[in-house]
Amino acid sequence: MVHAYRRAIDGILINIDEKAIYKTASEKDIRKSLEKLNKQIQVFIPQLEPIKQLAIDRKDEALYRELEEAQEISVVAQKGSLLGLGAPAQ
Numbered sequence: 589m590v591h592a593y594r595r596a597i598d599g600i601l602i603n604i605d606e607k608a609i610y611k612t613a614s615e616k617d618i619r620k621s622l623e624k625l626n627k628q629i630q631v632f633i634p635q636l637e638p639i640k641q642l643a644i645d646r647k648d649e650a651l652y653r654e655l656e657e658a659q660e661i662s663v664v665a666q667k668g669s670l671l672g673l674g675a676p677a678q
Contacts, residue, residue, distance in 0.1 A: 590654045594654065594661050597629070597658070597662060600621075600665070601664070604622065604625070604672070608672075622672045622673050625669045626666065626669040626673065629662055629666045630666070633663070636662070639655060640655045640659075
């Protein structure tokens with residue numbers, strides 16, 4: 589489940605980037621996608637924490653590593669969506 593989540597977020601980022609680079613979507617559509625991504629990622633990031641605690645409790649290193657990667661890609665997605673929406677780079 590965590591692996592699928594991470595791949596889905598990664599796929600969304602690639603999809604938005606390609607549409608922006610190759611201009612296969614309007615700026616309005618790209619902006620709507622970024623807004624939706626930003627809104628949803630704010631919901632998903634906190635939901636990873638209880639699963640991470642479960643991995644710690646069960647001493648499941650593979651799940652823990654997968655969660656670390658999922659959290660990292662989530663933060664990248666959040667920062668990228670904010671940057672695409674005009675937030676200043678940090």
